[in-house]
Amino acid sequence: GAVVSQHPSWVICKSGTSVKIECRSLDFQATTMFWYRQFPKQSLMLMATSNEGSKATYEQGVEKDKFLINHASLTLSTLTVTSAHPEDSSFYICSARDRTTNTGELFFGEGSRLTVL
Amino acid sequence: GEDVEQSLFLSVREGDSSVINCTYTDSSSTYLYWYKQEPGAGLQLLTYIFSNMDMKQDQRLTVLLNKKDKHLSLRIADTQTGDSAIYFCAVSNNNDMRFGAGTRLTVKP
Numbered sequence: 001g002a003v004v005s006q007h008p009s010w011v012i013c014k015s016g017t018s019v020k021i022e023c024r025s026l027d028f029q030a031t032t033m034f035w036y037r038q039f040p041k042q043s044l045m046l047m048a049t050s051n052e053g054s055k056a057t058y059e060q061g062v063e064k065d066k067f068l069i070n071h072a073s074l075t076l077s078t079l080t081v082t083s084a085h086p087e088d089s090s091f092y093i094c095s096a097r098d099r100t101t102n103t104g105e106l107f108f109g110e111g112s113r114l115t116v117l
Numbered sequence: 118g119e120d121v122e123q124s125l126f127l128s129v130r131e132g133d134s135s136v137i138n139c140t141y142t143d144s145s146s147t148y149l150y151w152y153k154q155e156p157g158a159g160l161q162l163l164t165y166i167f168s169n170m171d172m173k174q175d176q177r178l179t180v181l182l183n184k185k186d187k188h189l190s191l192r193i194a195d196t197q198t199g200d201s202a203i204y205f206c207a208v209s210n211n212n213d214m215r216f217g218a219g220t221r222l223t224v225k226p
Contacts, residue, residue, distance in 0.1 A: 006159075034213065042219075043205065043218040043219050046213060046214070046216075049213055093159055093160065108159050110159035
């Protein structure tokens with residue numbers, strides 16, 4: 001099946017630094033990718049919808065200047081957590097939809113665990 | 118927006134059947150999914166069903182959809198200890214996907 005790769009899987013950073021997380025569709029093209037955040041023992045919360053070649057659409061309550069999303073190609077979307085703080089520590093998961101199919105199925109990355117010290 | 122609700126916990130004995138339930142509010146939902154998440158891992162798609170179907174079976178998994186009541190269920194036959202995980206119900210209307218809070222399934226030997 002289709003594969004979505006996230007990198008890095010784990011990242012630890014100091015407070016105040018910025019962290020970039022990549023989401024790649026390895027064997028398909030994705031015009032739309034989604035970014036989710038998951039707190040411990042909680043569900044996935046949709047943060048934003050990333051569209052190739054245009055600005056991302058952010059969910060209510062998500063700071064777009066804090067979580068910068070870039071979808072520069074049909075196989076890559078990046079999420080940059082700017083000036084990270086401990087409360088940004090979370091599990092971030094991306095998903096992508098294959099532009100050639102009409103099943104609506106989303107393929108998920110394995111997630112990136114961010115710990116901000 | 119979409120509201121998706123699930124019960125938080127389910128405990129069964131090995132070999133029994135597990136039934137995880139999910140309700141949603143948006144009647145325009147077109148795709149409904151079940152995902153499995155093991156500790157520290159990402160999501161694994163188990164199965165999905167189109168809104169014009171009322172049942173789908175895939176080996177030990179059976180998905181039932183009651184579109185009138187907006188109720189989705191996942192039945193796992195002959196539940197094994199390896200089935201212990203969090204199961205997320207998700208619904209999509211082609212634009213985005215919304216998740217339930219997840220049901221933590223515990224399988225006791």
